[in-house]
Amino acid sequence: MQGGVLAADSRCSRAAGRATDPGRRSRVRAHRHARTNRMNALVADRERFLLYVTAGVIPAEAWTPLAEAQRIVEQANALLREAQAEREQIFAQARREGRVEGRETGLRECAEALQALTDARFAATAELRKRAAEVAIGVVKHIAPVIGAERLVASLVAEAMQKLVFEPHLLVRIHPDIVERARSEVAALGAAAAPDIEIIGDPNLDRFDCIIESAGGIVRAGFNEQLEQARVILAAAEKTAGGRRERTDV
Secondary structure (H helix, E strand, O other): OHHHHHHHHHHHHHHHHHHOOHHHHHHHHHHHHHHHOOOOEEEEEOOOEEEEEOOOOOOHHHHHHHHHHHHHHHHHHHHHHHHHHHHHHHHHHHHHHHHHHHHHHHHHHHHHHHHHHHHHHHHHHHHHHHHHHHHHHHHHHHHHHHHOHHHHHHHHHHHHHHHOOOOOOEEEEEOHHHHHHHHHHHHHHHHHOOOOEEEEEOOOOOOOOEEEEEOOEEEEOOHHHHHHHHHHHHHHHHHHHHHHHHHHHO
8 A cells, every 4th residue: 555655656746747847848849849740852753753742831941952852853854854755766766777677678588589580480491492402303303214314315415515615526425325316416406516526325324424525624414413513503502592691680
């Protein structure tokens, strides 16, 4: 019981002390006022920077720091706008370059495809011409026996006599079976043939062979030699045509 009385007296003494100390009451009120009127300055980052305060009343001494803070925020917003504009410019340039690059790539691929088609057409044409020449020569060789060696070789001899009209003397050697027909063909030429011609039979020759000897040398003018000469001429013509196409493509 005595302890309870002492505790009550102690609390009463502290309460009395607070009641008799007017300075203490002023300090408490000032602390509470400062706590309820505290101001915070915050910067929010959304699409742009914003400065706002949490207090309804801004003290006079806070205006200068707030003005400086606002200036910094405005500078940050200006830098942000410049960065956004530069980003848009970079994106726009990238889109333009992408379209130009895509167009150039498409044109280049089209040109390559057209060149491939042109090369293929030229190759096919050359192959067809080569095969056509071979087929033509093969057909001539095939029908030659049907026409007859007499007619073919006699015609070849007559043609050679016209080309060698300025030779003083010609010796023509052919198969014996062709001699009479060849002499008749040459005689029909008259003055158009060489002035001195001797046609003799050589059993060692093929029925389609024809050998002409003159002061200038020996010429094999048989049917097979004529076909081989035709093949060479066709090959040379095709090579010349291919060279012209290559120069045109350059």
